[in-house]
Each structure stands twice: as structure tokens, then as C-alpha cells.
Amino acid sequence: MAEERRSVLRRALHILDTCKEAQGGLSLSEISRRSGVPLTTTHRIVTELHQWGGLERDDFGDYRIGLRLWEVAALAPRSVGLQRIALPFMQDLFEATHRGVHLAVREKDEVVFVERFVSPETASERPRVGGRYPMHATAVGLVLLAHAPAELQEEVIGGPLRSYTSRTCSNPRELRQVLAQIRRSGYAISDRQINPAYASLAAPIHNPDNTVVAALSLIVPHTESHTPNLAYLVQASARGISNALGARRRRTRPRTPSAIRKGR
Known part of the structure; x- marks a missing residue:
């Protein structure tokens, strides 16, 4: 029975x-x-x-x-408090850039988007709220994977790593290098890895014990993907959300997007 x-x-x-x-x-x-x-x-x-x-x-x-x-679903503890705290910062980032802003969390080996502000040109594009996406091909996914438990990183790196465009990082050795660079620089860039017209920049969001619990991203035309000011804005917004969540202040020195390998 x-x-x-x-x-x-x-x-x-x-x-x-x-x-x-x-x-x-x-x-x-x-x-x-x-x-x-x-x-x-x-x-x-x-x-x-x-x-x-x-x-x-x-x-x-x-x-x-x-x-x-x-x-x-709206009662899920991981998203309710996070969304409420993140929304003002997301709105400020959206109004400052007029580009799509997305908030995502990790669910096992996938990324789940829990909130977004969309720009007119990307309104019909992915990702949608509630959508699940691969960790290796999205900026938020790369950030969350870079700070995920080692065993999960090995599972994802071990593949299969699906290629969505010719620029998708589907080589395990290169992916390891990208994740290491993200941990050093504090943010990620996914340049046309999902959509050939767009790139995304993402930064981690920390909880009170400084564990990475979410990631914030900005979706931009790929021609803008290496603008330093955009990376700083995303990092600043993510730090604001982290501080509002009660994270301890972290002394980090942001690097310019040129420090990250082009195309990742």
C-alpha cells in the first residue's frame, strides 16, 4: 500500500x-x-x-x-527573506543600468532563479522566475559553483558539460580555472554562453556566517560585458544584500573584468 x-x-x-x-x-x-x-x-x-x-x-x-x-512555493524560507531583502537593491541596480537584474539560488546541481527585473529588450528572454539552468554556463551558476562544496564541484566538472553556444565553457580543465578565478576576483562573467547576443555578470551574496547563499546578476548586450563599472555595480549591490542579511564585512579588492579570461 x-x-x-x-x-x-x-x-x-x-x-x-x-x-x-x-x-x-x-x-x-x-x-x-x-x-x-x-x-x-x-x-x-x-x-x-x-x-x-x-x-x-x-x-x-x-x-x-x-x-x-x-x-x-512563496513560503520557501530560502527565497522569502532573501527576496524581500534583495528587492530594493535589485531595483536600484535596474534603475541605474536599465538592464535585466536576476537573483538566483542553488538547488542541488542546478541554478533556480527566484526574482528578476527585466529590461524591454530581454523581457521575453530567459531566465524566468522558477526556471532551472545549468551551473557551468550562467554567471550566477558559475558564482554558486565556485563556492559550492568540493564534491559538488567535482560532480559538475565531471560532466557532461552541455554546450549551448560555441562559447560555452565545456572543458573541465578550463572550468576549474574559471572557478578559481571567480573565487579570487569576487565575480563572474558569462559571455554569450547561453545566448549569443547577451552576457551576464554575477557576484555572490553571503549570509551571516559568510556562506554564499545566492548570486546576483546583470544581463547586458555582449558588447558591454567587460565594462568595469558594471562589474563594480553588481558587486556593490551583492555586498549590500549580504550586509542586509547580516553577513560580516569582507575586505575584498575588486578586480576589473579584464582580469577574467575573455569569453567566460
Whole structure:
């Protein structure tokens, strides 16, 4: 009986993952096909999720993620206090640069974006709030990976390291060098590693015991990716959030983006 309950739960979670990954609504048959759950079981689980509010049904009869899940996720301790404290700093950075600003945390071996301010030209671009992305190809991911436990670093470096563009750092030896440089300089640059038109700069956010708990990034056209002032602004905003979280002041001397290997 317990195994049967676990099986139903796994299928329900798989259905939610399927709906989460869809760009729009999905019909019951589409959910069944994409999730691999039999149609009759899909119908039963989707009906229960819809009644609870985990799934919503649109005017066409298709299902999508419901507001109830957002209400539950919004209570996650790791994001609630962090978002509340970070928002004023993110808004200041956005108004100073008019570029996309993103806040992310690490979840196992992936990056999860928990808040963002978007510029008009990047409004339709990734990353979206709640989206998960690889650690080796994003600036926030590189920052979080550089300060992650050694065993996790080895797991990620050991691959596979997917290439999203010709500039994605997919060589283990080079990735090790990049992570070491990030720890020395205090920030990361991901230059067209995900999107060939954009680069991102990111800096770590520390909690009271100076553990890196999040990363803040700025998304800019790649032609601006090595502007020193932008790197300083991101670092200053990240330090402001860290101080507001209660982190001890760290004496660091920022380096210019030219100190980081071009293209990383």
C-alpha cells in the first residue's frame, strides 16, 4: 500500500513537471503522452490537482500550473527573506543600468532563479522566475559553483558539460580555472554562453556566517560585458544584500573584468 501511494505521488509530481516545462496549456492526452502516465491515471491525478488548485484549466480546456503552487512555493524560507531583502537593491541596480537584474539560488546541481527585473529588450528572454539552468554556463551558476562544496564541484566538472553556444565553457580543465578565478576576483562573467547576443555578470551574496547563499546578476548586450563599472555595480549591490542579511564585512579588492579570461 505504501509503495502504491509513493507511485501515485511520483506520477503526480511527474505530471506537474510536465506542465511546468510546457510553454502553454496542455490537454489531458498531451499530459499523458509527455509524462508517460496512462491516460486514465492522468485523468484522475489531474482532476485532483485541479480541485486542489495545483493546476488551472483555461477556456480551451487545457491545463497549466495553478496559483496554489505559487502560494506554497512563496513560503520557501530560502527565497522569502532573501527576496524581500534583495528587492530594493535589485531595483536600484535596474534603475541605474536599465538592464535585466536576476537573483538566483542553488538547488542541488542546478541554478533556480527566484526574482528578476527585466529590461524591454530581454523581457521575453530567459531566465524566468522558477526556471532551472545549468551551473557551468550562467554567471550566477558559475558564482554558486565556485563556492559550492568540493564534491559538488567535482560532480559538475565531471560532466557532461552541455554546450549551448560555441562559447560555452565545456572543458573541465578550463572550468576549474574559471572557478578559481571567480573565487579570487569576487565575480563572474558569462559571455554569450547561453545566448549569443547577451552576457551576464554575477557576484555572490553571503549570509551571516559568510556562506554564499545566492548570486546576483546583470544581463547586458555582449558588447558591454567587460565594462568595469558594471562589474563594480553588481558587486556593490551583492555586498549590500549580504550586509542586509547580516553577513560580516569582507575586505575584498575588486578586480576589473579584464582580469577574467575573455569569453567566460
